[in-house]
Amino acid sequence: MSDKKPERRDFLFTASYAVGAVGVAAVVWPLVDQMNPDASVKALASTEVDVSSLKPGNTITVLWRGKPVFIRRRTQEEIAEARSVKMEDLIHPEKDEDRAKNPEWLVMLGVCTHLGCVPLNDKGDYDGWFCPCHGSHYDTSGRIRKGPAPWNMEVPKYEFVNANTIKIG
């Protein structure tokens, strides 16, 4: 083949394969994409939570997009502890000021970034959360301090609609 000059027939072969490949890809894509989140799942994009009953030092867990979200009203000690940590000591350096714009309120996905378990509240070596599955410790800002998890617990997009209501998503 390599010594032969390309013929008209070689061009036809190549063109046929190319059209065939595009055709197969066009058919396969809908079959693959149907597995992605559908319109009804995406429609559940935001949820509003009334947090008026929450006292300092308490946490509530709400479900958002099928995942638990921790909303914690932190005590002054917890805030002080979270803000005094040096960046060098963190596995995934993030300032507490960036994670909790309103220092009293910490809102984050209650999902361990290792393999997705729900960490336990008020547990672990850093007074924050502890994941029972594979032993990840999080601090009072939900930052990973020890264990196999690679990142801090994720802070979702949220806002205070009014003084008592948080809208997540």
Add this chain to the structure above:
Amino acid sequence: MSDHEYTPKSKAGKWFNDRLPLLTLANHLTDYPTPKNLNYWWTFGGILTFCLITQIVTGLTLAMHYIAHADMAFESVEHIMRDVNYGWLIRYIHANGASMFFLAVYIHIFRSLFYGSYKSPREIIWIIGIIIYLLMMAAAFMGYVLPWGQMSFWGATVITNLFSAIPLVGEGIVTWLWGGYSVDNPTLTRFFTLHYLIPFLILGLVVLHIWALHVPGNNNPVGIDIKKPSKDTVPFHPYIVIKDGFALLMFMIVFAFFVFYAPNILGHADNYIEANPLVTPAHIVPEWYLLPFYAILRSVPDKLLGVVAMLSAILILAVLPWLDTSKIRSAVFRPLYKQFYWILVADVLILGYMGAMPAEGLYLLIARVATAYYFLHFLVILPVLGLKERTIPLPLSITEPVLGGSPNMAMAKKKESKIE
């Protein structure tokens, strides 16, 4: 691959066979020449076929009553257990059948490792076997999710999250697998679909597995090539059929013990609690047959490397025919390999135990050593051993030692009886 041409006796049979040679195939399967020295470790192929058929039949009947919906799955399983006629029996056979399937497949794999059945010319049989084993793990995992209990839900969460370790595209893949932002109804329905599909894929691969086996014929405890048919072989029927049948009966006694006397001993109590996305059970442990790999996953402190190590531990088996450099198949004639073989067996059992224990302290240390040894066995010991080991001379045929020919084989015979 019988050497003689087959012609059906009846006229109708001949008419049919000329158009579709099914009778020729049946004749090949009954006459198939089999080494006459096959021991009971060789009966697990038949036992595994039985396991597959059992899972398909019980699975089909369960699917007539099960409802694949996040709100109804858990209740429908309880409905099967309490209301459906013999539902409890069918479900317990199916659930314990998975464990029995893996028990048999592990014996089957370790038999192959001992007698070198994966070596030339049987590499393709072996690789198809590894693909079947991978599909079995996928089917078992997805089946475990279907009752939608706490272990179902959190097992699914942890295992699917393994894919999030892939750089860049990992999160996207996980969302795609879930069909949402967490394990939920779309995940359940697709797992049900795949759980239904995979056994039939396995069935197809089993046909290829046996087809590939029938080209060179069975390996045997002595591990030498034999002429077929010859005085070293016996026809599959009735000799092997009876032997396989007897072994299957013994196996069914064990099976029945679990189904009737300890149906939940291999499961987890947590799975009788309905799935709750807000609470993770205190100890997430996979089913026993996945524990060694789970231990390997946890013994690596890095998330991505842990996943890579776990997958490598399985995939390394596929290249085993080229990692083992020894031309001698049976461990009977490889005094050193035989010792390393038993160390590997112990190593895998230790890994399994560590997988069930919390990943901390001494447990974690032992799991790490055992993980390192597992890879050392395949990547270093086997390639080097094949080049260095002084093996025992092979007999010329299976018949030779029986007739009192070779002094070496007398030794082999003694060791054989010890293994059995």
